[in-house]
Amino acid sequence: xxxxxxxxxxxxxxxxxxxxxxxxxxxxxxxxxxxxxxxxxxxxxxxxxxxxxxxxxxxxxxxxxxxxxxxxxxxxxxxxxxxxxxxxxxxxxxxxxxxxxxxxxxxxxxxxxxxxxxxxxxxxxxxxxxxxxxxxxxxxxxxxxxxxxxxxxxxxxxxxxxxxxxxxxxxxxxxxxxxxxxxxxxxxxxxxxxxxxxxxxxxxxxxxxxxxxxxxxxxxxxxxxxxx
Numbered sequence: 001x002x003x004x005x006x007x008x009x010x011x012x013x014x015x016x017x018x019x020x021x022x023x024x025x026x027x028x029x030x031x032x033x034x035x036x037x038x039x040x041x042x043x044x045x046x047x048x049x050x051x052x053x054x055x056x057x058x059x060x061x062x063x064x065x066x067x068x069x070x071x072x073x074x075x076x077x078x079x080x081x082x083x084x085x086x087x088x089x090x091x092x093x094x095x096x097x098x099x100x101x102x103x104x105x106x107x108x109x110x111x112x113x114x115x116x117x118x119x120x121x122x123x124x125x126x127x128x129x130x131x132x133x134x135x136x137x138x139x140x141x142x143x144x145x146x147x148x149x150x151x152x153x154x155x156x157x158x159x160x161x162x163x164x165x166x167x168x169x170x171x172x173x174x175x176x177x178x179x180x181x182x183x184x185x186x187x188x189x190x191x192x193x194x195x196x197x198x199x200x201x202x203x204x205x206x207x208x209x210x211x212x213x214x215x216x217x218x219x220x221x222x223x224x225x226x227x228x
Contacts (some may be wrong), residue, residue, distance in 0.1 A: 024094065043114055049209050052166055059204040060156060064105060064203055066147035068223040072108035074147055088225060105149045106179050106201040106223040114153060114177035116160045160207075170211025171193040178204045179222055198227040 038078045071081055071089050081102065089102040159165050160175040181188040182200045203222035206216050 016204070042133030044178055046210065046214070049167060050214065053207045053209060053216040056159065056165070057207060058214055059207045061220045061222075063065065063148075063152045063155070063216055064177075064179075064222050065220070066104050070148040071104045072103050072105060072149040074102065074146060104223065105152075106203070107181075107199075108181035109177065109203075109222075110181050110201070113179075114156055116157070116175040118182060165209070166209065169209070173208050173210075174206070174212075175208070176204075176206045178206075180204070196227060198225040200224050 016070065045186060069083070069089075074081065081089050084090050091105060156175075166173075166175075180202045181191055182190045182192050182195050182202060183198060184191065184193055184195050185198075188199060201221070203218075203220050203221040205218045205220075206215065
């Protein structure tokens, strides 16, 4: 019994300084773990935003390609519109004369770029989100918009113009859709001697995220018109 008591008396334990150093080391470890967790959450959020942006740019390209023969602002069924051998829309009036000024979807977008510009705007907060009962149909009624190009424009504005699908984190989070017409002759803005179509339409969809630090681009052939 005496030997045991002497053994425990020789064990002095931790000093106050040693306890403080140990606590500091453990605290530094927890701080590092919390930092890693926060970085992981941000990385997952950014990855989700990029994935959604990939889907959205592909959706816009499919909208343009899938409705490339739509005439902007015109109900094709009601106006009895046809296409000639070059793929250009034709409409004949009662006198038998061709009516000018018919623009296909891509032709309309050449001069009328779609853009959601957040410059000078405060990004939406959760309190500004639309309630379920306030959400309207993405497409206008038939009496208002009778062609696909106007309906698609309404759809893009509804999806890209709010925080419901892609988060707005700053004024540089812009979304644009542009169409460039390329041809060999001088009736279009971009000439290329290797293009023999009457008009080759190249689309570009751009979505900026994270206040412009992350960007998603998609280039695609939107339409073309044959040259006889």
